[in-house]
Amino acid sequence: MIKVSLNGYGTIGKRVANAIILQPDMELVGIAKTSPNYEALVAQKLGYRIFVPENSVKSFEESGIKIAGTIEDMIKESDIVVDTTPNGVGAKYKETYQKFSKKAIFQGGEKANVAEVSFSALCNYDEAINKQYIRVVSCNTTALLRTICTINSVSKIEKVRATIVRRAADPKEVKKGPINSLVADPVSVPSHHAKDVNTVLKDLDIVSMAVIAPTTLMHVHLLNITLKTAVSREDVISKILETPRLVLVRGKSEITSTAEIIEVARDLGKLRNDIPEVVIFEDSIYTKGNELFLMYAVHQESIVVPENIDAIRASMNLASKNESIRITNATLNIKGGYLI
């Protein structure tokens, strides 16, 4: 069993911690929290071992939350650390991981040079095998890469033009906006998403533009892909249906929005309403000559969870690409096909 610890128990961290527990080849050492807030209380209730920075020991003790040690103690006990701390904090922790010669998985909010490789399981698993430091790309980039690498196996891609409608904040975030505006973010073109895709697919011709919308549920992407040869809509649909990390929203289901997708997740009793698959609207798939158009939604809180698990396996060389993806999908109940 590989000993994995989780540094930064927030939106992504709590989901990855949960996923680690479900893996047959991994054991969760514990989670790191900096303040004894409601998320720390929940973690205690869930039975996680909680590790804290040296200077937070007193405040945790005062709040009655039992701690298992310091963050350094947690790192020392681990074979590998998944760092899901806020943007830029992970890069600072890298020194500590290096000090104790521990492997680490970083997130998309870190600069690409924090790691030896930026990672998308479907696109470049093999490149990450045995690497000391891996960066799982952001939620938007993970969705772009999964989709692009899948379509590329139907027909070679010549170029991608992507429009990204970003959710403004995660549901738990009370201080973020906008609340009454659409914001070009970034206003410059291309947005950082295209550059981030190029950290994995270095030669791909891709341009992206992004706006932020006042919603918390999901992002939406509008893609225009030019292929080297014409493909049929049916070929694209059957490829998507056989790729578990993509799901199709059936035209007949009358679902046209992120709100309805999340409602389906609630109705199906999915943990935290999570839908880690890229959710593609079947009716948006349109081909014209060598061009393919499609629209999909991205559940930003959960999409990178399976990639984090695969990144651990790649770094520790625990399984081949297909084997890791198979185990991750089975344990996280990721089946593909139609959403409903």
Ligand SMILES: NC(=O)C1=CN([C@@H]2O[C@H](COP(=O)(O)OP(=O)(O)OC[C@H]3O[C@@H](n4cnc5c(N)ncnc54)[C@H](O)[C@@H]3O)[C@@H](O)[C@H]2O)C=CC1
């Ligand atoms: N929320 C999202 O939609 C997505 C976020 N990401 C990336 O994941 C990373 C984490 O993002 P979120 O989970 O959204 O952030 P978050 O703010 O929800 O969670 C971060 C957690 O780290 C803790 N933390 C802060 N400083 C710390 C420190 N010095 N030591 C230990 N823990 C500390 C915070 O208390 C918080 O619990 C970022 O790189 C982000 O870009 C990637 C995909 C999607």
Ligand SMILES: O=C(OP(=O)(O)O)[C@H](O)COP(=O)(O)O
């Ligand atoms: O961390 C994220 O969003 P956030 O920085 O707005 O909280 C998501 O990974 C989305 O990031 P992106 O839009 O830079 O791909």
